[in-house]
Amino acid sequence: MKFKSPPVNSLSLEFLTEFSIGLEKLENNRACRGVIITSAVPKIFSSGLDITEMCGKSVEHYGEFWRAVQEMWLRLYGSNMVTVAAVNGSSPAGGCLIALSCDYRIMAENPKFSIGLNEAQLGIVAPFWFKDTFVNVVGHRIAERSLQLGSLHPAPEAQRLGLVDELVPEEKLMEKAAAVMAQWLALPDHARQLTKTMMRKAVLDRLVAHREEDIKNFITFVSKESIQKSLRMYMEMLKKRKS
Numbered sequence: 001m002k003f004k005s006p007p008v009n010s011l012s013l014e015f016l017t018e019f020s021i022g023l024e025k026l027e028n029n030r031a032c033r034g035v036i037i038t039s040a041v042p043k044i045f046s047s048g049l050d051i052t053e054m055c056g057k058s059v060e061h062y063g064e065f066w067r068a069v070q071e072m073w074l075r076l077y078g079s080n081m082v083t084v085a086a087v088n089g090s091s092p093a094g095g096c097l098i099a100l101s102c103d104y105r106i107m108a109e110n111p112k113f114s115i116g117l118n119e120a121q122l123g124i125v126a127p128f129w130f131k132d133t134f135v136n137v138v139g140h141r142i143a144e145r146s147l148q149l150g151s152l153h154p155a156p157e158a159q160r161l162g163l164v165d166e167l168v169p170e171e172k173l174m175e176k177a178a179a180v181m182a183q184w185l186a187l188p189d190h191a192r193q194l195t196k197t198m199m200r201k202a203v204l205d206r207l208v209a210h211r212e213e214d215i216k217n218f219i220t221f222v223s224k225e226s227i228q229k230s231l232r233m234y235m236e237m238l239k240k241r242k243s
């Protein structure tokens with residue numbers, strides 16, 4: 001799957017819905033045993049959740065948007081397929097969550113590309129299931145420090161922390177992703193799938209059990225004037241940085 005939503009592959013409601021439907025179709029296709037996720041937008045894997053979806057909208061819209069974020073994660077993290085992220089650009093916040101939800105992460109070895117859960121820098125808090133996914137990849141201590149600081153890690157640092165599994169030159173990224181996919185697909189599906197479920201079930205079940213509460217929390221949180229102000233200021237900072 002190639003993300004192609006310029007300029008930055010931000011995860012809008014429309015993008016998330018299309019992504020989830022795409023994953024569902026592949027999941028139901030018995031001929032498809034694995035998926036490599038990458039980007040067709042130069043230098044950007046995904047800029048994370050579309051901030052405009054969380055600014056100045058109705059309570060109903062926030063609810064619909066958050067349900068779509070949850071749905072995407074439940075499908076990807078809970079997928080029976082082998083999932084490989086070929087991270088060919090920067091990948092903050094929700095973009096990082098997509099990579100973290102895959103079975104294996106390969107990143108282009110460009111120190112200008114960074115990845116991490118930077119929510120704290122926006123004045124917002126990563127939800128518990130973003131945190132759980134992060135902890136399952138890098139461990140508690142690294143996740144705690146990185147989350148509190150809202151760190152975006154340049155590619156070499158991300159590899160040192162275990163946030164990505166390996167770095168390769170950008171031109172070799174897809175070749176490497178295909179080789180990793182072949183290695184994982186060489187195992188019998190049922191054994192690999194049951195193992196994956198065993199490793200991920202507790203974290204998936206936690207969101208399923210608290211899904212409606214999580215939506216309510218998101219709506220309450222994002223509707224606060226202080227949070228709206230932080231998000232508006234962050235968007236202005238992005239625009240100013242450009243000019």
Ligand SMILES: CCCCCCCC/C=C\C=C\CC(=O)SCCNC(=O)CCNC(=O)[C@H](O)C(C)(C)COP(=O)(O)OP(=O)(O)OC[C@H]1O[C@@H](n2cnc3c(N)ncnc32)[C@H](O)[C@@H]1OP(=O)(O)O
Binds near residue numbers: 008044090093
């Ligand atoms: C108490 C507990 C309660 C729990 C409640 C839970 C609450 C959780 C809530 C939310 C969680 C959110 C997770 C997220 O994913 S938030 C999004 C975080 N993303 C970022 O911080 C990335 C921001 N973007 C960048 O850093 C850069 O844009 C970058 C991706 C590095 C690309 O840089 P560059 O190539 O230089 O491109 P520009 O910066 O010029 O951007 C081009 C245009 O795109 C707009 N843009 C960028 N990112 C976003 C985005 N995420 N959403 C919407 N729009 C975005 C940018 O403003 C430019 O627009 P324009 O051309 O109009 O100026």
